[in-house]
Each structure stands twice: as structure tokens, then as C-alpha cells.
Amino acid sequence: MKQSRLGSWIALIIGTLYFVVPLAGTFEFSLRMRSGEYSFDAYRSVFSDSAFQDSFVFSTLMALATIVIGVLLVVPTAYWVQLRLRKLRPLIEFVTLLPLVIPAIVIVFGYLRLYNSSSFLPMTSEIWSTNLLLAFSYVTLALPYMYRAVDTGLRAIDVRTLTEAAENLGAGWATILFRVILPNVRTAILSGAFLTFAIVIGEFTMASLLNRPAFGPYLQLVGANRAYEPSALAVMAFVLTWACMGLINVFGRAKQIKHAP
Amino acid sequence: MAFLEINQVRKAFNQNVVVQNVDLAIERGEFVSFLGPSGCGKTTTLRMVAGFELPTAGTIRIDGKDITHLRPNQRNVGMVFQSYALFPNMTVAENVAFGLKVAKRPAAEIGPRVDEMLNIIKLPHLAGRYPYQLSGGQQQRVALARALAIKPQVLLLDEPLSALDAKIRVSLREEIRSLQRKLGITTIYVTHDQEEALSMSDRIVVMNEGRVDQVGAPFEIYNQPKTRFVASFVGTLSVLSGTVVDAASGVLDVGGQKIVAGRGFPNAKAGDACAVSLRPEAARLEGFGGQGATTNMADHAERNRLQGTIEEVAFLGSVIRIKVRLGDNILSLDTFNNPGVTPPERGAKATVTFSPADLLVLEGV
Numbered sequence: 001m002k003q004s005r006l007g008s009w010i011a012l013i014i015g016t017l018y019f020v021v022p023l024a025g026t027f028e029f030s031l032r033m034r035s036g037e038y039s040f041d042a043y044r045s046v047f048s049d050s051a052f053q054d055s056f057v058f059s060t061l062m063a064l065a066t067i068v069i070g071v072l073l074v075v076p077t078a079y080w081v082q083l084r085l086r087k088l089r090p091l092i093e094f095v096t097l098l099p100l101v102i103p104a105i106v107i108v109f110g111y112l113r114l115y116n117s118s119s120f121l122p123m124t125s126e127i128w129s130t131n132l133l134l135a136f137s138y139v140t141l142a143l144p145y146m147y148r149a150v151d152t153g154l155r156a157i158d159v160r161t162l163t164e165a166a167e168n169l170g171a172g173w174a175t176i177l178f179r180v181i182l183p184n185v186r187t188a189i190l191s192g193a194f195l196t197f198a199i200v201i202g203e204f205t206m207a208s209l210l211n212r213p214a215f216g217p218y219l220q221l222v223g224a225n226r227a228y229e230p231s232a233l234a235v236m237a238f239v240l241t242w243a244c245m246g247l248i249n250v251f252g253r254a255k256q257i258k259h260a261p
Numbered sequence: 262m263a264f265l266e267i268n269q270v271r272k273a274f275n276q277n278v279v280v281q282n283v284d285l286a287i288e289r290g291e292f293v294s295f296l297g298p299s300g301c302g303k304t305t306t307l308r309m310v311a312g313f314e315l316p317t318a319g320t321i322r323i324d325g326k327d328i329t330h331l332r333p334n335q336r337n338v339g340m341v342f343q344s345y346a347l348f349p350n351m352t353v354a355e356n357v358a359f360g361l362k363v364a365k366r367p368a369a370e371i372g373p374r375v376d377e378m379l380n381i382i383k384l385p386h387l388a389g390r391y392p393y394q395l396s397g398g399q400q401q402r403v404a405l406a407r408a409l410a411i412k413p414q415v416l417l418l419d420e421p422l423s424a425l426d427a428k429i430r431v432s433l434r435e436e437i438r439s440l441q442r443k444l445g446i447t448t449i450y451v452t453h454d455q456e457e458a459l460s461m462s463d464r465i466v467v468m469n470e471g472r473v474d475q476v477g478a479p480f481e482i483y484n485q486p487k488t489r490f491v492a493s494f495v496g497t498l499s500v501l502s503g504t505v506v507d508a509a510s511g512v513l514d515v516g517g518q519k520i521v522a523g524r525g526f527p528n529a530k531a532g533d534a535c536a537v538s539l540r541p542e543a544a545r546l547e548g549f550g551g552q553g554a555t556t557n558m559a560d561h562a563e564r565n566r567l568q569g570t571i572e573e574v575a576f577l578g579s580v581i582r583i584k585v586r587l588g589d590n591i592l593s594l595d596t597f598n599n600p601g602v603t604p605p606e607r608g609a610k611a612t613v614t615f616s617p618a619d620l621l622v623l624e625g626v
Contacts, residue, residue, distance in 0.1 A: 158344060164313055165346035167333040169360035169411060183350040 023238060030231035042228035046236070049229075051218055059207075059215035062131070063200035066138040067193045070146045073139065075189065078150045079181055082159045096147040099140050104205040111137060112209065130210055137206045142199050146192035153188020154181075187251045194244040202237055262325060264289035264447050265310070265415055270319030272305050272471075279305050281471040282319070287464075290445040292438065294458035297468035298494065303451045306468070307417050310449065312336050323414055339408030343420040345400040347392040353403050354379070354388040360411035378406035381440065398429040405437065409444065416441070416448045422457065434461055455495050459483060467491045492538055492621060499544075499592040501620075502536045505529045511617065513537060516588025520565040523617035535622075543619035544594035546583060546605065547612040564614040567592070571609045585613050 033041035046052050081092050099107070115123035115133055123129040139146075159181065166176045182189070207214030219237070223230040263286030272280040280302040287293050295303035308314040310321055312333035320329045328336050347356050357378050361371045379385040382402040392400055401421055408416060418437070422430040438461045441448050452458050458465050459479040467474045467482060467490075475487045486492035503515035511525035513535060522537050529535055547566070569587040580595050581604050592613055605611060 157349065158346065161342055161344055161346040162348065164311075164333070165340070165342060166348070166359070166363075167313075168311060168338065168340045169407070170334045170337075170363045171359075172334060175363055180348055180350075184348075 023235075026231045027235050030228055030235055033228040042232035043236075046222075046229050046232050051213075051221075052233075055213050055215045055218035056201075058213050059201050059203075062135055062138060062212075062214065063197045065135040066142060066200050067196050069135060070139045070142055070192070070196055071150075071189055074143070074146045074150050074192070075182065075185070076177065078147060078154055079159065079177065082151070082154045083163060092147075093151075096143050100144050104141060104203075105209070107137060107140060108206050108209045124210065130212060134206060134210050134212050134214075137210075138196070138200045138203065141203065141206070142192075142196040145195040145199070149188045149192030149195065150185060153185035153191075156188075157181075157184050190251045191248045194248050198241045198244045201240060263287055264291075264324055265449075266320075266322040267306070267310070268320045268322070270306065270309060270316045270321065272302070272309060272314060273317045279471050280309070280316075283468075283473055285466060285473065285476065287447060287449070289447055292441050292448045292450065292461060292463045294450045294452055294462040294465045295468055296452060296455060296458040296465050296495070298453060301468040302471040303453075303466075303468045304419055307419055307449055307451045310415065311338055311340050311417055337411070337413050338415045338417060339411060339413030340417040340419065341401070341404050341408050341421045343423055345392070345397075345404045345424075347400055347404055347407070349392055352389050352391055353384065353395070356392070356403055357407045357410050359407065364411065374410055378410045381409075382406045382436075396429075397425050398433055401425065401433060402436070405440070409440075409446070414447065416446045418448065418450045420451055420453070423452070423454070430457075437461070459495070465495075467494065469494070486621065489538075497541050497593055498538045498621075499541065499590070499594075500536050500538050501587070501590045501592065502534070505531055505533045505535045507531060508533075515567065515590060518567050518587070520567065520620070521617040522620040522622055524620075524622055526622060538621040539592065539615055539619060540621075541582060541593040541595040544592060544613050544615040546585070546594060546596060547614050564616055565620075567613045569611055569613060571605050571607050571611050574604050574607060576604065583611075585611055587613070 030042045031038040031040065033039060033045070077092070081089055085092075111133060112124065113119075115121055117125040123133040162180055162184070163176055166180045171180070202216055202219070203214065204216035204220055208217045208220070219230070219233055222233060265285075265287040267283055267285040267287075270280060270283045271278065279300075283302075283306055285293075295306060297303045305314055309316050312328070312331060312335075316329060320327055322328065323336070323338075348359065351359065354375050357375045358371050361374060366374075375388070376385065379388055382405060384399060384402060384406075387395065387399065387403075392403070395403065401424075404421070421437070422433055425433065434457055437450075450458070450461060459482075462479055464476060465479055465482045466476050469488075469490045475482060475491045477485075482491065482495055486495060492498050501513075501515050501520075503513045503520075505526050506512040506514050506519065508526040508529045508531060511522035513520050513522060513526075520537075526533075526535060567585075567587050569585040569592070571583060572586045572591060573584040575582045575584075576598070579598055581598055583594050583596065583605065585592050585594065594613060
């Protein structure tokens with residue numbers, strides 16, 4: 001008993017050191033911009049850089065667009081699969097997992113080949129259409145997370161009976177989807193949305209190869225040319241991601257309380 | 262013309278036929294139960310009336326209107342589900358108001374109607390609670406109020422009490438029945454619980470393997486079962502196997518002892534193997550002080566008498582169920598509990614008596 005507890009503590013300490021030491025080191029380094037003393041100069045430098053603000057706003061907007069498109073694509077699909085096409089579930093799950101096994105660079109080269117300016121659908125010839133293509137590519141990247149989150153939420157409720165109960169009371173499909181199903185999977189959708197946000201905000205490959213001014217390429221650019229700012233940006237990116245994870249937890253807990261027996 | 266007509270309705274899932282040519286006419290305000298074991302087609306038939314399943318063949322009419330191909334949201338049929346199916350994101354009042362809001366009824370009508378329904382189910386104080394804050398019985402009452410709020414033409418209840426504990430089940434079934442009588446709403450109630458069906462229904466439809474075996478009032482279903490399935494599914498039944506001695510007068514040899522079946526054996530001749538059935542409350546144990554709830558108190562001299570051995574004695578509270586071995590047959594009998602009389606012991610010799618009129622000769626026996 002004592003031996004197993006000691007083992008647990010050792011594992012916990014090793015795990016904590018593995019994650020915390022590099023982060024603490026990065027944070028500590030980000031404070032050394034002013035020689036001889038600790039300061040937040042690197043952070044000030046980052047925040048005052050207009051390219052940081054532009055790229056962050058751009059990525060935030062792209063993340064929001066990705067979330068909206070992803071929700072509109074995934075929720076009705078997962079709902080319909082759960083309600084009527086249960087036999088197709090393995091196939092749909094396989095398709096949604098593909099972005100995890102196909103590297104982003106392969107996907108983006110596929111896009112460039114398919115949608116280049118001389119193709120039948122020249123989406124890369126205009127800025128707005130390239131942005132749209134980037135949002136679609138982010139939807140693809142975030143698909144495994146968004147689909148899983150929504151699917152898990154739908155499995156937690158009796159979709160079929162709730163649908164039938166609403167239909168029996170005179171509701172049409174739009175009412176069923178927006179007033180019965182969506183409010184009951186809201187937490188799951190929010191989880192998927194925060195995961196999508198965390199992925200999009202730091203994504204590099206797609207934005208870089210589609211030549212869009214996103215936060216990922218900005219991080220790479222700063223990392224290649226500056227010393228302390230990249231560390232500050234890395235810490236900020238971590239904080240942002242953790243904030244997203246924290247919000248998922250908060251909403252998840254709220255749901256547990258609401259559905260308590 | 263009946264209010265609800267189910268005509269030659271059939272349902273098949275690929276090659277698997279689950280409902281076979283069901284014909285049924287239900288009058289306005291009638292309470293009809295579909296009774297049968299799991300997989301007999303009772304829920305599928307109900308779901309076809311609700312519109313959740315499309316019949317492979319046949320028609321369904323409500324008040325003369327063919328609703329066979331109408332979508333569920335166009336039928337004005339209320340349904341209560343086994344799992345309550347309350348919307349978790351809505352309060353009790355919002356659940357009850359849902360159908361009225363969907364129908365775009367004015368707010369001035371919705372509020373009073375919701376209050377009226379909550380008063381009917383005696384839960385006005387829980388209007389602001391969410392479903393997870395209610396007990397199972399309360400949730401099912403809210404589900405009932407929600408289904409009735411839209412003033413449906415027909416109320417469908419799909420095993421609404423099966424998820425509740427025994428005491429709540431009994432009280433809620435009385436509430437449902439009294440509410441149904443008060444509102445005069447035509448109701449179909451699906452259950453596999455014979456006690457529920459017998460105690461609540463105007464008529465019972467006993468289903469087996471997708472077919473209707475018998476339709477009748479509870480008294481008729483229980484006392485005059487037409488098939489062996491109905492007899493064995495509704496209530497307890499002891500089967501006595503023997504050989505026909507005299508078909509016309511109904512004399513049967515059961516393990517060397519002679520008994521008489523009041524209705525005779527019109528389709529048999531002397532020497533044929535035959536079986537008759539008997540309800541436990543129709544038999545009495547001679548010499549035992551408990552009184553059986555016999556359906557036919559025939560003259561003492563006319564009663565059949567069989568000698569046997571007590572095999573088992575089960576004390577069920579108000580009733581004692583005794584199993585008596587009669588050669589190869591085992592006969593169950595019920596006798597009221599009399600605190601002043603000690604129940605017989607296992608292994609004791611016993612004489613069982615019963616009226617010839619209480620013996621059931623069933624189709625397919």
C-alpha cells in the first residue's frame with residue numbers, strides 16, 4: 001500500500017517536472033530582456049507590435065468563423081447519424097478522424113492544387129476567397145475534436161425519444177434542432193468550440209502556405225528574428241490554451257450539476 | 262363508425278413481419294390496453310398510430326380522417342413515453358407549454374392552460390423546477406400534462422409506469438384512469454403488465470407474435486380466454502393433461518382420477534389425449550379452512566375432486582398459493598389467508614375440488 005503510494009508520488013513529481021520545468025524556464029527567460037533584472041519588457045514589446053495585434057485579431061476572427069461553420073456542419077450531421085443513420089456511424093467516425101492521420105501540409109497542398117488561380121474553382125485568386133478556404137481548412141483540422149465533442153453530447157441525451165416527443169407535440173425539424181437538441185448539447189458544442197479556438201489560434205502550416213497573416217506564421221517570424229519575444233509569445237499561447245481548457249471544465253461542471261440525478 | 266380505426270395494418274422491417282393484419286375499432290372516450298410480451302408488436306402498433314412508423318399496409322383513421330401518411334406533428338395525438346422524455350433544458354411549466362407554443366397559441370391562453378394542467382396533475386408548486394429535480398412519478402405526471410395540454414384527439418401511453426416502483430405504479434395508474442375518465446379522451450395504453458391492463462382498461466387487446474389473439478373486456482379476457490396464449494399470459498393457469506373418457510359429457514381421466522369438464526370436448530373422441538386448464542382461485546383445498554375465491558360455487562356433490570400431495574406453499578400476504586402434485590400434473594390454487602388457520606404442510610395428502618364449469622378447454626390445447 002505504502003509502496004504504491006510512493007510510486008504514485010514519484011510519477012506525479014516526474015510528470016510535473018516534465019511539464020513545468022520547460023514552461024518555467026521559458027517564462028523565466030521571457031523576463032530577462034532587460035539586462036541584470038527581471039521585467040515584462042518582452043511582453044510590452046509584443047503587445048506594442050502592430051503585426052501581433054493584426055495577426056491575433058485575424059486568427060481570432062478565423063477561429064470564430066471556423067467554429068460557426070464547424071457547428072453548422074457537425075451538429076446536424078451528428079444528430080442525423082444518431083437519429084437515423086446509426087449504421088453509418090463507424091464510417092463517419094473514420095472520416096472525421098482522417099485529419100489526424102493526414103498531415104496538414106498534405107491537405108494544404110491538395111487545396112493549392114485543387115483551388116489554385118488557374119483551377120475550375122480559383123479560391124486562392126482573391127483574399128476573401130483564400131480566407132474562406134483557410135476557414136474551411138481549419139474546419140477540417142478541427143473536425144475530429146468538434147465531431148467527438150458533439151457526438152459525446154448527443155449520446156448523453158436520448159436524442160430519438162426527445163425528437164419524437166417534440167414531433168408529437170407538433171414541432172418541425174427547425175424547432176426540434178434549435179429548441180430541443182441544441183440547448184441540450186450546448187456544453188458539448190462549447191467544448192468543441194474552445195478546442196477549435198485553441199487549434200486555430202496557433203496553426204501555422206495552412207496559414208503560412210496559403211499566405212495569410214495569421215498568428216501562427218507571426219509566431220514563427222518572431223521566433224526566427226528575436227530572442228525574448230518568442231518566449232513571451234509561447235507563454236501567452238500556453239495561457240490562452242489553458243484558459244480555453246479551463247472554460248471547457250467550467251461548462252462541463254455546470255452541465256454535471258444541471259443533470260444531477 | 263368507430264372513432265379510431267386500425268384496418269388491416271401490417272408492419273415489416275425488411276423480411277421481419279412484426280405486426281400482422283391488425284384490425285381494431287376503438288370508440289370515442291374508450292380506454293384500450295395493448296397487452297402482450299416483449300416483441301409482440303404492441304409498441305410498433307402504437308408507434309404507427311403516433312406516426313413514428315409507417316405501416317407496410319393498411320390504414321389508420323381518426324374520426325373518419327385517414328392519418329396513415331400524416332407526419333407525427335400533423336396528427337394531434339398526444340404521447341407519453343416510458344422514459345418520460347421531458348426536455349431537460351426546460352422547466353416543468355415550459356415543458357407543459359411547449360406544444361402550445363409550437364402551435365403558436367396566444368400567451369393569454371398558454372399561461373392559464375399550463376396552470377390548469379399543473380393543477381390537474383397536482384404539481385402547481387413545481388412549475389419552476391427542472392426535470393432532474395423531480396422524482397420518476399412526478400416526471401411522468403408532467404409528461405402526461407404535457408401530452409394533454411395540446412388537447413389531443415387520442416392519448417397514447419407507451420408503458421408509462423414500467424420505470425417506476427410498485428407503490429407509485431399503483432397510485433399513478435389510478436390517477437391516469439381517473440384523469441382519462443374525467444377528460445373523456447380516447448386512450449391506448451401499451452403494457453406487458455396484466456394487472457395494469459386488467460385494472461385500468463375498458464377493453465384489452467392481447468397481442469402475440471404480431472397478431473391480435475383476443476379483444477375483450479378485462480372480465481372476458483380473464484374468464485373466457487380464447488387461446489392458450491391468452492389464458493397463460495393473463496393470470497396464472499394450471500394445465501391438467503389426461504385422456505378423454507366421454508367427449509359429449511366432458512369426462513376426462515387425469516392420472517387415473519376422473520373429472521368432468523362442463524363444456525365437454527366437441528372436437529375430441531374417447532381415448533384422445535386432452536388438456537384442460539384451471540385458474541388458481543377456482544380450486545379449493547378440502548379440509549383447509551381458507552376460502553378460495555371460486556368463480557363458480559357449484560353444488561358440493563357436483564364438484565370435481567382430485568387427490569394429490571402438497572408440493573409447495575407460498576405465503577403472499579392476503580393470499581396463500583398452494584401447489585398440489587396430481588400424478589404428472591401440478592395444480593396451483595389460491596386461498597385467502599385466514600390468520601386462525603395454519604397453512605398445510607409440504608408433503609401432506611390433500612384433496613382439491615373445483616367446479617366443472619371452471620375448467621377451460623382452450624383452442625390449441
